[in-house]
Amino acid sequence: MLRLPAVAGQFYPGSPKELSAQVEAYTSAGKGAAKIPARACLVPHAGYMYSGGVAGAVFARVRLPRRMLLLGVRHYPHGEPLAILSEGAWRTPLGDVPIDSDLAAALRKECPALREDPIAHSREHSLEVELPFLQVLAPGFTFVPVAVGTHDFAALTEMGEGVARVLRNTRDEIFVVTSSDMNHYEHDETTRVKDRHAIDKMLKLDARGLYDICREEQISMCGQGPAITMLTAMQRLGVKGAELVRYATSGDISGDREVVVGYAGMLFS
Numbered sequence: 001m002l003r004l005p006a007v008a009g010q011f012y013p014g015s016p017k018e019l020s021a022q023v024e025a026y027t028s029a030g031k032g033a034a035k036i037p038a039r040a041c042l043v044p045h046a047g048y049m050y051s052g053g054v055a056g057a058v059f060a061r062v063r064l065p066r067r068m069l070l071l072g073v074r075h076y077p078h079g080e081p082l083a084i085l086s087e088g089a090w091r092t093p094l095g096d097v098p099i100d101s102d103l104a105a106a107l108r109k110e111c112p113a114l115r116e117d118p119i120a121h122s123r124e125h126s127l128e129v130e131l132p133f134l135q136v137l138a139p140g141f142t143f144v145p146v147a148v149g150t151h152d153f154a155a156l157t158e159m160g161e162g163v164a165r166v167l168r169n170t171r172d173e174i175f176v177v178t179s180s181d182m183n184h185y186e187h188d189e190t191t192r193v194k195d196r197h198a199i200d201k202m203l204k205l206d207a208r209g210l211y212d213i214c215r216e217e218q219i220s221m222c223g224q225g226p227a228i229t230m231l232t233a234m235q236r237l238g239v240k241g242a243e244l245v246r247y248a249t250s251g252d253i254s255g256d257r258e259v260v261v262g263y264a265g266m267l268f269s
Contacts, residue, residue: 001088001118007125008093011047012132016093022048023136026056035063037269039167039239040176040230042202042223044263045072045126050250051181051263055133057246058265064138065173067100069107069163071226072126072179074149079120081150082113082159090145092128094135100142106170107144111162113155120147126179126223134177148225153211156225160207160232167237178230180223182262188251194219195247195262202266203242207231234268241269 008014013022026048041058044051074083086104089096108114121127127145134141150156167174182198183191198219201209207228214224221227245267249260 001085002096003085003088003090003118003121005092005128006123007128011125011129014093019093019132020136022052023056023132026052027060027133027137029057029060031060036061038062038175038267039237040178040234040268042178042180042227042230042264042266043130044181044265045129045179046181046250046261046263050253050261054246054248054263054265055130058267059133059137061245062267064134064141065175066138066141067103067172068134068141068143068175068177069103070127070130070143070145070177070179071229072124072145072147073223073226074120074124074147075126075222076123079147079149080115080117082115082155083117083120083147083149084108084114085118085121085145086116090128090131092131092135094132097131097135098142100144103174104144106166107163110165111159113159114146120149121145130177130179148229151225153208153228156228157207157232160229161236163229163233164236167233176230176233178223178226180221180227182221182264184220184222184261185259188249188257188260191249191260191262195264199244199247199264202227202231203244205231205235205239205242205268207235239268243267
């Protein structure tokens with residue numbers, strides 16, 4: 001299966017030259033700096049003009065391996081709640097990125113709730129927008145896409161434990177890219193307070209705490225599911241280090257502070 005781009009020319013440039021130039025600009029601050037090893041990251045997935053600087057700051061910091069697991073949001077109601085694609089490639093204006101079939105098979109074995117489902121991925125942008133960054137910074141990489149459309153804590157924990165087993169038992173280094181925006185469509189001040197609560201839980205690698213605080217404080221973080229899955233996996237692997245690399249809201253770009261979306265970029269090592 002060849003998955004064609006759904007949001008090229010909307011969330012990011014459709015021109016290969018312009019797209020490469022934007023990715024280079026968003027990651028330019030990290031040029032020349034030593035890349036750090038990390039097991040996972042959290043990056044936003046809005047239009048590049050709003051969140052590209054946050055995502056770029058994260059990707060520029062990390063030493064990216066050749067194999068990656070991408071955990072994204074299923075924003076739309078169609079498709080399986082835990083949807084994987086195991087064969088084929090995804091296309092962006094920068095070319096085709098092959099799916100890592102061996103890694104996908106290992107994940108399906110350890111995470112039995114995963115279902116093969118092209119429908120959940122067909123129009124979803126949360127993983128697609130991350131691929132051009134990785135194509136520029138880690139050419140030749142392979143990946144597995146997983147779209148998460150459930151907030152069921154038990155199901156997310158079970159999948160996170162399965163991801164941890166796969167990462168522990170695979171010789172190659174595998175980097176987990178977790179795609180999420182933060183609080184949506186409230187005042188900038190409110191959003192920053194709410195997002196700080198969620199970020200503090202993630203800095204502690206507290207999956208249950210993130211789940212609870214999002215409900216208690218009504219934090220509309222769209223990628224709670226992917227984040228809980230990733231945090232669970234990192235906990236099981238004994239990861240201790242977490243860092244907030246950059247935070248911003250859409251108001252920093254638009255100037256509109258009344259209704260914003262928050263963006264956090266984090267590394268877990």
